[in-house]
Amino acid sequence: xxxxxxxxxxxxxxxxxxxxxxxxxxxxxxxxxxxxxxxxxxxxxxxxxxxxxxxxxxxxxxxxxxxxxxxxxxxxxxxxxxxxxxxxxxxxxxxxxxxxxxxxxxxxxxxxxxxxxxxxxxxxxxxxxxxxxxxxxxxxxxxxxxxxxxxxxxxxxxxxxxxxxxxxxxxxxxxxxxxxxxxxxxxxxxxxxxxxxxxxxxxxxxxxxxxxxxxxxxxxxxxxxxxxxxxxxxxxxxxxxxxxxxxxxxxxxxxxxxxxxxxxxxxxxxxxxxxxx
Numbered sequence: 377x378x379x380x381x382x383x384x385x386x387x388x389x390x391x392x393x394x395x396x397x398x399x400x401x402x403x404x405x406x407x408x409x410x411x412x413x414x415x416x417x418x419x420x421x422x423x424x425x426x427x428x429x430x431x432x433x434x435x436x437x438x439x440x441x442x443x444x445x446x447x448x449x450x451x452x453x454x455x456x457x458x459x460x461x462x463x464x465x466x467x468x469x470x471x472x473x474x475x476x477x478x479x480x481x482x483x484x485x486x487x488x489x490x491x492x493x494x495x496x497x498x499x500x501x502x503x504x505x506x507x508x509x510x511x512x513x514x515x516x517x518x519x520x521x522x523x524x525x526x527x528x529x530x531x532x533x534x535x536x537x538x539x540x541x542x543x544x545x546x547x548x549x550x551x552x553x554x555x556x557x558x559x560x561x562x563x564x565x566x567x568x569x570x571x572x573x574x575x576x577x578x579x580x581x582x583x584x585x586x587x588x589x590x591x592x593x594x595x596x597x598x599x600x601x602x603x604x605x606x607x608x609x610x611x612x613x614x615x616x617x618x619x620x621x622x623x624x625x626x627x628x629x630x631x632x633x634x635x636x637x638x639x640x641x642x643x644x645x646x647x648x649x650x651x652x653x
Contacts, residue, residue, distance in 0.1 A: 397524045405517035408542035412509045412550050416607045417502070423619040424611065425499040429506040435488050436510025443481040443511060444518040447580060450477055452522065455584055474577050481511065482556070482572040486565070489557050500557030502614035505550045505607070512549025516542050519583060537590045541583060544600055548579050551603050558610040 417429075450473045488507060489500045519541055523529055529538070552575045559568035586592045615623065 397521055401517045401521040401524065404520055404538060404542040405513040405546070408516055408544075408546045409509045409513040411543055412512070412546040413506075416604075416611050417505060419608070420502070420611050420615060420623070423616075423623055424502040424614045425494075425497045428493055428497065428499050429503050431493075432488065432503045432507040433510045436507040437514060439481065439484050439488070439507075440511035440514030443477070443484075444514040446477050446480070447515065448518050448522070451580065452519070452584055456522070459588055474580065475573065478573045478576040478580065479569075481576055482569045485511070485553055485556060485572065486560075486569050489553075489560055497614075497616075498561060499614045500560045501554050501610040502557075504553040504555070504557030505611065508550035508553030509546045511553065512546035515549065515580075515583070516545035519545070519587070523587060533590060537586065537593075540586070540590075540593055540597075544596065545579070545583060548600050549576075551600070551607055552576055552579065554607055554610050558613060561613055 451470075454470070485504070485507060488494075489504055494500055494503050520538055523534075523538060523541070526534070528534055552572050556568045556572045559571065582592070582596050586596065612620070
């Protein structure tokens with residue numbers, strides 16, 4: 377006797393819908409991770425330990441998956457219930473749960489950045505950036521999966537909110553974990569863990585808040601943008617001394633080429649202007 381696909385109370389259309397939403401969330405998270413890699417990591421490409429950084433991406437996906445699920449179950453779902461029910465008794469984002477979840481992620485990140493292959497090359501900041509991108513990508517993926525169930529999420533405002541979550545969350549996590557690695561190079565252990573825990577908790581609270589109040593992005597984006605220049609200083613510490621000398625020569629040559637190109641362009645324009653006269 378053939379068994380129907382929807383026997384046992386399983387709705388096939390619901391399963392297909394959830395699968396599509398999961399794939400869409402994964403795609404958006406991958407886009408955010410890719411954009412987070414561009415910039416600081418491509419600027420120093422070839423001068424830091426790239427194989428170790430890619431290895432950290434794998435472990436970041438594993439750690440980020442566990443972290444995102446814990447944060448979703450212990451923090452976001454109670455917070456969502458509180459917001460939807462408009463309960464006068466605040467039951468979401470319990471401070472103890474928030475500290476426990478973010479401290480877990482920070483300690484595990486610390487252990488991953490203390491591995492021998494990372495410490496041997498002094499690549500904690502660059503490995504931290506890769507690790508943070510993957511962790512943030514998983515957090516963004518779970519968050520967007522929840523957001524796709526909201527009403528009017530495919531409105532212009534909803535799409536912008538989704539895009540900001542997919543782009544900002546991985547980059548913000550990368551900033552946190554890269555700075556953690558930089559502090560490890562300065563022989564700061566518990567200081568790095570506690571600071572990462574604080575900023576990770578602030579990031580979770582911020583992301584959960586903008587889900588329901590997108591206007592709060594105006595307070596979050598400046599922090600991310602202002603922290604971006606400091607990330608180059610952190611990644612620079614991952615570059616060996618010989619690599620730094622080569623990079624300085626390359627950048628100096630590029631600056632001279634741009635300057636000479638600007639001079640040639642100015643000379644051509646002036647000669648054309650004289651010819652027209």
